[in-house]
Amino acid sequence: MTDHIDGKALEEFKGCVVRKDLAPLIKGGANVPAFVLEYLLANTCSTDDEDRIREGIENVKNVLREHYVNPEESTLIQSKLKEHGKYKIIDKISVELDAQRDCYWANIVNSNIKKANISDQLVRSHEKLLLGGIWAIIDMEYDPMITVGSKVFPFLVNDIKPIQLSNFSIERIAEKRKDFTKEEWKKLLLRSAGYEPDSEGLDDRIQDLLLLRLIPLVEANFNMVELGPRSSGKSYIYKEVTPYALLMSGGQGTVAKLFVNNTTGRVGSVGEWDAICFDESTDHLFKDSDAVPLMKDYMESGSFSRGGKGGEISGNASIIYNGNINQPVETVLQNSHLFSPMSTEVNNDTAFLDRINAYLPGWEIKKFAPSNFTTHFGFSTDFFSEFLKALRKDTYYEAIDTYFSLGNHLKQRDAKSVRRIVSGYIKLLHPDGNYSREDLEEYLKIALEMRRRVKEQLKRIGGMEFWDTNFSYIDKESQEEVFVTLPEEKSSALIENVPLAPGVCYSATSDGDHVGIVRVEIVNVPGNGKITVTGTNSSAIKEDVKNTVNYIKANEKNILDERHSLKETDLNIQITNVLGNNTSSGIGGAIYVGILSALYKKNLKAGLAVVGNITIGGAVEKVLQFADKVSSLAENGAKMVIVPMDNIAELATVPTTVLSKCDVPFYNNAQVLLQKALE
Incomplete structure (x- = not known):
């Protein structure tokens, strides 16, 4: 059922809009991209007249029946070519260079025609043939007299008509835009991309995120990551909505294909496409390891160096990395970071990741239901893709x-x-x-x-x-x-801002490169001095526990009253990594206040963390990576981080934004530490 936006679209853009549910109806099980179908539909179905729509659908079906090639019909198409000598087909065509014979060969994908003859002139006129191929209406010929050596290569590509709009005026759209409100125009854009903005689950927030998927198509050299659940349409835009984007499977990126072929000097995909989307970038990105530094170069400046060949080569393609997150985002944040699901080639490479302009939170976009796809009018895909391309200027x-x-x-x-x-x-x-x-x-x-x-x-x-x-x-x-x-x-604070239960304290540790946050939880029961440590296999952590317990035992008369003794108490000490897995030494102070607060059943201060070790002799050790540890604890909810006095000179290295929301008192002995830690 049409609405007022449909009416406006038909009135202002007649011949350039189609009902967006028609292409899927015709497509059925055929592997025909939407932009191919809508290219055929646009001229006959840009109307709300149901009779004309039915007639147009039949015409398109006839064209597809006669000329579109399904893979299972490849032998039949080859036979028709042999019998008729000439035949027009709708198929995807790509070209490869045969350097040994100094010629090009065309491969017609669904027709399963390998090494069809094609002229150099046609290849020069349509260079994307060399970069993954294009969908086109192809005039084919069969000539059994064409031979190379003793072999017959009878298939010949006579002409190619890419399935794209022949002319386009951005001024027309700019002029007609004034007849739409912002909300109406937004809905028309989303419907043109296949979405139904009025359906359940596509609120204003989700609509803004869906529009963000289009920005790499209107902004040159724009780099974006989207990770989210399966079946949420992450790659749909770049596969179905435009012929100017290349969807590349993970692990297929080579230097020659992406950047430049050093043998031929031909610029790769970054110079020929508007956008390159790496699908399933959580698995593997590049086939060549040396593609990573070249991609860093390109993502930063839109150009790259050919190395020994000299000179800078430029491209305009935006880069999109899509992939799946298989855990709730809260879990990922607690254990690692939101780039961690990406390929290991790049997921910890800060120089690479810093070149990402936008991280689209794909986990907010749920799996699409049939109702989320529109049955209203939108721009035909070829018109829409030309509109997006024109905006890049x-x-x-x-x-x-x-x-x-x-x-x-x-x-x-x-x-x-x-x-x-x-x-x-x-x-x-x-x-x-x-x-x-x-x-x-x-x-x-x-x-x-x-x-x-x-x-x-x-x-x-x-x-x-x-x-x-x-x-x-x-x-x-x-x-x-x-x-x-x-x-x-907003809800990812790991350290609770309430008085901590007896025996509970937080600390930070490090493996030398990355900071982790640990939760210390200690339960004491009557016993004979047994110490049980669970939750970690780290020998450094166990050494911290051993040294802290031995310090308390050696100084029981000064530390504990007559009602308490570690000789008559069993301690169960649970160490939990709440952020990262970088467990190492440096949490003895937290263990100390945890043991004493558990013995005395006293709460510790709200949001408390302690860093630093207490030696068997009672000395307080200086903390390494001081600023990183304090900052990480504060950013994850700590309201007070008690630190060794020997680190006082490093306080200036802690960002003022951290110090504004977290107290950082110092301690130089165990007694001062306990006084500052207890609620």
Whole structure:
């Protein structure tokens, strides 16, 4: 059933809109991309007249029946070519260079035709044939007299008509945009991509995220990650909605295919496509290991060096990394970081990950139900893809400067990313360039969130280098500063802000590169001095426990009253990694206050953490990676971190944002530590 947006779309864009449920109806089980079907549907089905729609569908079915090649019909098509001499087919065609024979061979995918003859001129006119291939209407010929040596190669490609719009005017869209409200235009865009914005589950937040998937198509050299559940349409846009994007399976990226073939000098996919989407990037990304440094170069500047060949080579392709998260996001955050599901080639490479402009939280987009796909009118896919491509020529990089400035935590890469996300939303929703202050503020908040998500994970991986994540913007008129948070971080505090139960304390440890957070939980029962440590196999942790217990035993008369003795008490000590698995030495102070608070049944202060060791002789050891440990504890909920006095000179290295929300008192002996720790 049509609505008023359908009416407007048909009136303003007649011949360029189709009912979006028609292509799936015709497609059935055939492996025909949506843009192929809608290319055929656009001329006959851009109407709300049901009779004309039925007639148009029949025409398209006839064309597909006669000319579209299903893989199982490949032998029949080859036979028709032999019998008729010439035949027109709709198929995907790719080309490869045979350097030994100095010629090109065409491969027709569904027709299963290998090594068809094709002229150099056709290849030069359609270079994407060499980069994964294109869908096209292909004029084929069969000539058994064509031979190379003693072999017959009878198939010949006479002509190619790519399935793309022949002409397009962005000015037309800009002119017609004024006849739609912002919400109407937003719905038309989403319907053009196949979604139904009025369906259950696609609220305003999800709609904004779905539009974000389009930004790599309207912003050149835009790098994005989306990880989420299966069947949520992560790759759909880049496979079905545009012929200008390349969907690449994980592990297939080679230097020659992506960047440059050093034998031929031909620039690879980054120079020929608008977007390259690495599907299943959680498994494997590149076939060649040396593709990683080249990709870093390219993601940073849009260019790369050919090494020994000399010179910089540029490209415009945006890079998208898609993949699945198989655990709840809360679990991932508690144990690691949100890049950890990605391929091991890059998931801890901060230089690589810092080049990501936006991290789309795919876990918020649930699996699509049939009702989430629209039955209304939207731009035909070929028209829509040309619209997206045309928008790449514009930029609204400085749009926010009229009303807002960015907070001081945003570094150059952060600011660049935020500006480009805002620019992308303006291009999509305001192709006429008319937008309001309120529109800008809305897009700015989304942009800050998407880049901050990248930075927060970098902080988890790289520590102090990426600590400035308190992203904000400042209203130039009121000078009010607004801070932007992340939905998944709001409830991710690991250290509870309530008085800790007797025996419970937190600490931080490190493997030398990464900081982990541990929870110490101690239960005491009457016994004969047995100590049981569970939850860890770390010899360093067990050494901390041994030294702390021996210190208390050696000084029982000064530390414990006559009612308590470790000789008559069994201690069960549970060590839990609540963030990371980087367990090592340095938690003796937390064990000490845990044991005494358990013995005396006294609560410890709210949000308490203790770092540092107490030796058997009672000395307090200086903490290594002091700033990283204090900052990590504070960012995960600690309200007080008690630290060794020997680290006092390093207090200046702790960010002021950390010190503003967490007390950092010092201790130089066990007695002072206990006094400051008890509630």
